[in-house]
Amino acid sequence: MIPDKFLKPYNPQETEERIYNLWEESGFFDPNSLPTERYTQSTTIPLNAKRFSIVMPPPNVTGVLHMGHALMLTLEDIMVRYKRMRGFKTLWLPGTDHAAIATQARVEKDIYKAEKKSRHDLGREEFLKRVEAFAKESHDTITSQIRVMGASCDWSREAYTLDEKRSLAVRTMFKMMHDDGLIYRGHRIVNWDPKGQTTISDDEIVYEERKTKLYTFRYSKDFPIPIATTRPETKLGDVGVAVHPDGKWKQYIGQTFEIPDFAGISLSIKIVGDSAVDPEFGTGAVGLTPTHSFTDWEIAGKHNLNKELVVINERAKMTDKAGPHSGKKVAEAREAVVAWLKTEELLEKEEEVAHNIATAERTGGVVEPLPKLQWFINVNEPIAEREGKTLKDLMREAVQSGDIKILPDHFEKIYFHWIDNLRDWCISRQIWYGQRIPVWYRKKAKGKNQNAKLEEEEIYVGVEAPEETGWEQDPDTLDTWFSSGLWTFSTLGWPEKTKDLEMYHPTDVLETGYEILFFWIARMVLMTKYALGSVPFRTVYLHGTVRDGQGRKMSKSLGNGIDPIDVAKKFGTDAGRMALIVGNTPGTDMNISEDKIRGYKNFANKLWNIARFVVENTKGEALEEGFSGYTERDAKLREERHAMFIDVTKDMEAYRFYMAAEKLYHDAWHTFADKILEESKKILKSGTPEEQKSRRQLLLHTLDKLLRALHPFIPFVTEEIWQLWKQPSAKDGMLMVAEWPISESL
């Protein structure tokens, strides 16, 4: 009568993998395979019908899952399981991200450690083989770990940002944007990472505050304006000085000073007036180094100053333009210039200041601004097909109009602020692992002249390579966020017009960490509004960072990390999921400790014993639909549960999962178990037959509904109890596809 299993404590280790396999083999992760009677009748294209879709933010194939992934997977699985139980044809599409620069950097490091070889020693082809092997292994680990988390995603639709279909989408998008004049190749100052030997976007920069020296000097004895700088070595590339048009130096505007000897080279310094200069700050004048400073490049452009004088190269060494300093590292050149200024008595002041230096997010290299020929996306170009709006406009209006809602909503302000400050997006990278830029070049003799010096370059931009010979593809790859930007629709089959695309796009929710709001969310809005004219998702749910018990970031060096797979082994996935959800509001960082997780392991066992009690005390009696013989007391208890479920459903609809989880936890443990089960002991022992019958039905009813409501949060233990208790004869009887405890639509 009572399954023996109930006589022992709940054992997640024995249960979870078996239950996951049961779900996966049922095929119900694929919305097309959901039981027809509940799911397909009401669902037709186009998609005003009951369907729900989430595309999983693809974990990077750089290693293993961490607690942040566990939180993401739990939140998404809760939404997906909830909607599925509510009768929505539900798709959760999983995938992984090649994470170009991150993966390449990781593999380069490994290879260097083991073999003392660089990627150049191996060559492009061999190196890519190594990266792919690493990515494959990492992928396999990650996808099996996603299964351990209980994620009910549709593996039959799994995607990779670098697989064939996604590559086609990327090339198609590149061509479209190029044809519309949104992608251009330009010689501009970019962020160069000397360590990674590649350009990076503005968003890939991390500022670090360091102490540095601020030097105030003059180019020569008779130069009238003192100049301050933290980088004396770049002054070898100065072509001018900018002062405020109405400031104290305005009398010099328009003059050019020839400096025959500045630390061994000659300079020609023109004084220009520009309102970008703050007359109150520093000396009220800025030495202009157009090739090694973003603002100087802009100012130089406005005043037609020389933008060719490059004194630092890609290896962060001085070029031959630096005269006697040529070949020196920047730090050495800095010392040399400072020493020279001292000897010549041109150094007026030397002070210690706190200074933000730009470093590359992935490699930690100190970013060197350099002018280079790169590919960019123009965010300020009006697009004819989009009513003359710019990409910035499209990003802004998607949120302004309310088509996209961001939770918590204060991130909307941060989003707008970012757009306001956005510059053209540099999308070309000098790394090997990634989407190769779909551009080909061919040298062509100009006119009839056969002189090789008069060749000009032809450019071909296409989805496929040109058929004629003689073309060479651009060696660069695309910023990984270019392919990520297409994720919601490239995964559904775009550029083909697939049924999936029609059915599941726009997706309903994009759930991810707030730290990639700009990197990813904004880029998805950009790409989707441009390519499809629609938004990629309706709601953005941003979760916070998972920290340790004391609120510290989890890190390898601190050794305070909690591994979600260890949690699953030690306490069960359900316990870990519950611990991540209760008390976790969107946008707020949360702390998690083993103590907290242990508490929810106990909860799973509590639920297990509640079920045991109910099964033991109802002796095989079935739950009777429409039973009407409840006593007054039991009818009231039933009503209270119903009200609680309505309350919880409202929380679910409003994305208050932390609250729904806590209410269910409290109701199951401290009301159902502590009060209702306790008083049932007396009733079932000494009540009238009517009272006993009523109470048995109440117990069956309440357990049934509680299991349903708790399933999205703790899917394994609820399904296991359900299977043991109900012993469904067909897979349709699984809790995973059972109805949510209430049917009211709220």
Place this chain on the structure above:
RNA sequence: GCGCGGUUAGCUCAGUUGGUAGAGCACUCGAUUUACACUCGAGAUGUCGCAGGUUCGAGUCCUGCACCGCGCACCA
């Protein structure tokens, strides 16, 4: 510099539209062998950062301040 968030019980945090402060952990006392020791019952603990204001009533709304954290910009 501009902007955002936080400040509530010893700890970690909830508190949806203003109506006599909540949870988990920790703590104290007690219970118990037929659902569960991965247990049960009882209990203690907070001038809700500070100062004003609006209101019959403020943890909740408004203003100012302090401290902590974050984003962006500047970074000559």
